[in-house]
Amino acid sequence: xxxxxxxxxxxxxxAGPVTAxxxxxxxxxxxxxxxxxxxASADATGGVLNIAPNGLDALRVVGAEEAVCAIGQPMAxxxxxxxxxxxxxxxxxxxxxxxxxxxRRADLHRVLHEHAVGQxxxxxxxxxxxxxxxxxxxxxxxxxxxxTASADVLIGADGIRSTVRTLIDPDAPGPRYVGLxxxxxxxxxxxxxxxxxxxxxxxxAFGKRAFFGHxxxxxxxxxxxxxxxxxxxxTAEARAIPGETWLRRLRExxxxxxPAERLLREAGPENLLVxxxxxLMPALPHWHRDRLVLVGDSAHAPSASSGxxxxxxMESGLxxxxxxxxxxxxxxxxxxxxxxxxxxxxxxxxxxxxxxNNKAAGPATxxxxxxxxPIMTRTFLTPEKMxxxxxxxxxxxxxxxxx
Numbered sequence: 001x002x003x004x005x006x007x008x009x010x011x012x013x014x015a016g017p018v019t020a021x022x023x024x025x026x027x028x029x030x031x032x033x034x035x036x037x038x039x040a041s042a043d044a045t046g047g048v049l050n051i052a053p054n055g056l057d058a059l060r061v062v063g064a065e066e067a068v069c070a071i072g073q074p075m076a077x078x079x080x081x082x083x084x085x086x087x088x089x090x091x092x093x094x095x096x097x098x099x100x101x102x103x104r105r106a107d108l109h110r111v112l113h114e115h116a117v118g119q120x121x122x123x124x125x126x127x128x129x130x131x132x133x134x135x136x137x138x139x140x141x142x143x144x145x146x147x148t149a150s151a152d153v154l155i156g157a158d159g160i161r162s163t164v165r166t167l168i169d170p171d172a173p174g175p176r177y178v179g180l181x182x183x184x185x186x187x188x189x190x191x192x193x194x195x196x197x198x199x200x201x202x203x204x205a206f207g208k209r210a211f212f213g214h215x216x217x218x219x220x221x222x223x224x225x226x227x228x229x230x231x232x233x234x235t236a237e238a239r240a241i242p243g244e245t246w247l248r249r250l251r252e253x254x255x256x257x258x259p260a261e262r263l264l265r266e267a268g269p270e271n272l273l274v275x276x277x278x279x280l281m282p283a284l285p286h287w288h289r290d291r292l293v294l295v296g297d298s299a300h301a302p303s304a305s306s307g308x309x310x311x312x313x314m315e316s317g318l319x320x321x322x323x324x325x326x327x328x329x330x331x332x333x334x335x336x337x338x339x340x341x342x343x344x345x346x347x348x349x350x351x352x353x354x355x356x357n358n359k360a361a362g363p364a365t366x367x368x369x370x371x372x373x374p375i376m377t378r379t380f381l382t383p384e385k386m387x388x389x390x391x392x393x394x395x396x397x398x399x400x401x402x403x
Contacts, residue, residue, distance in 0.1 A: 004028055004324045004333070006151035008141050010129050011158035012036075013109065014310050015296025017116040017123070019157055019317030021062035024121060025397075026325035031149065032116070033127040033141065035158075047184030047273045048104055048223065049304075050075070053097040054393040055311025058318050061397045064115045071111055072101025073218050076200045083207040085258030091383040094391055099200070100307070102215070108310070129163050132292065139291045153291045153330050155320070157313075160281060162298035168289045175279040178303050178356045180211075181230040181238055182275035183250060185267050186223030207257040208363070210250075214259065224263050226250055227278065227305075235276030243269035278303050280353065283346055288334035295320050300345035306352035308390055316341050318395045326401040336401055348390055 007023055009016045012034030020030040051059070051068060059065040076099045077092045093099050113123060128144040132154060140150040156164025160175045204213045214224040228250065238246075247269055254260035281301040287294050296313030320337045327333040 003328050004152045004330055006030070006153075007324075008033060008139070008149055008151045008154045010141065010154065010156050010164050011162075011296075011298070012113065012123055012125070013157065013159060013296070014112065015157035015298075015313040015317055017112040017121065018058070018062060018064070018314045019155060019295050019320060020121040020123075021064065021116055021119055022318045022321035023324065024119060025062060026321045028321070028324060030121065030155075031151075032121060032123040032157075033129065033143070033149065034123060034125050035128040037126040047186070047225070047275055048102050049108070049310050050307045051101045051103060051108075052308060052311045053094070053100065053391045054308075055314045056098055056101065057394055058311070058314035061318055061395065062115075063119070064112060067111045067115055068103065068108065069098075069101055071107045072103040074099040074200055075102050075202045075215070077202075079201055079203045081203055081205040083205060083257040083260075085205070091386050094383060094387055097391060100391075102202075129158070132167055134290055134292075153293065153324070156292065156294045156298045157296050157317075158298055160279060160297045160301045162294065164292060165284070165294055165298050168292050168294065169284070169286045172284055172286065173282045175301065176282055177232050178278045178280060178305075178353070179229055180227040180278045180356060181233060182278050182304060183226045183228065183246065184223070184273035184275055185225070185250075185264065185271050186217070186273075187221055187271060205257065205260070207254055207260060210253040210257075212254060212257065212260045214263065222263060224260060224267075225275075226254065226260070228253055230277075233277055238276045239274045241274075243272045243274070246274060247272055275304075278305070278356070280349060283342075283349075287338045287342070288331075291330055293320065293330075293334045293337070300341070300349065302345070302349035302352040303356055305355040306348050306390075308348050308352075311390075312345055312348065315393065315395055316345075318397065322395070322397065322399075323401050327403065332403060333401075336403060340401075344393065 007028055007030040009020050009030050009032045012032050016032045020032050023030040056065050059068055077090060079090045080088045082088055129141055130144050131142040133140040138150055138152050139154045140148050141154055142148050156162050158164055165172050199216050199218050202215045211227040212224060216222055251264045254264055280303040287299050295316045302309055319340050323333040323337040
């Protein structure tokens, strides 16, 4: 029987509640500590994200799949286009798997919190971690408000700018900017809808100067995102620039792009969301130390181009709980957890990095892609080849973890 009976989880975004639910299922009492006050969390701002079939599979284990599906729009297939709106290829959903769900980040946080609390998980808000004290028997978290909390292990689910990561390894690398700033534009009905657009299809387009995606939502409104090449800029700096200024820059970048030019012309600043710079986590030397361990974006954050960030965080929460359930020694459990997760997360991050390079490619490369992609998607670049490794992954909760 495991010696780990209690856990402190730092971070109440996506990985935190899911990990707490998995630990509770494993017989370990976990409390989540979120730095933000009220019901908000550090990651709750933002537009939409995808929960891929592998993420839904992980949510099924902790009983949250149905609640998340209820707030998400199914995306059954993808279409790849050039900036003129010409189809270059596509990928239907994989057989035997549910469709990806596109969800609003704030709604996802709310649903995960509600489900965790409903299952008996305690979530404390306004608790910003500033330090830890470790002993042979456990670990004590120290918070900025002077409070402390103790448990057998401490889990860092505190995102891409993780405090726990720096406590594990002060020399650990931080997030790396990929050269693109993300924007979301949506929640409005255009004056001249796209007759070829239908709910359930996500369109990805390589525009002349920036990459964009668009889809029709269930209520008939449209949503568009843009990845704009830009010199390094922080999220705070990007959001300090007026929406009117960004909208003008996006209109200039997407001049001539179909349908981005028209959609941006009809949108107003109130429809614009500045997501900020797209970042990824480089491979970390260390995921754990003594009684501290990382989960989710704090350990492995592929760029948003992967469409897998949230789903990978959910998988990792399950795998960490399995390892702590089945191994007496926390250090051995953390080693097994890293062995199970590192190769998969690093491969998906590397694939996303190549996608980022394509998004920021010059005109010659985009022209070559326009010639080759239709051939590739009709021959060897099948949906299974593109999506199978990421989306067919299954965490076998009932299988014992072997050292």
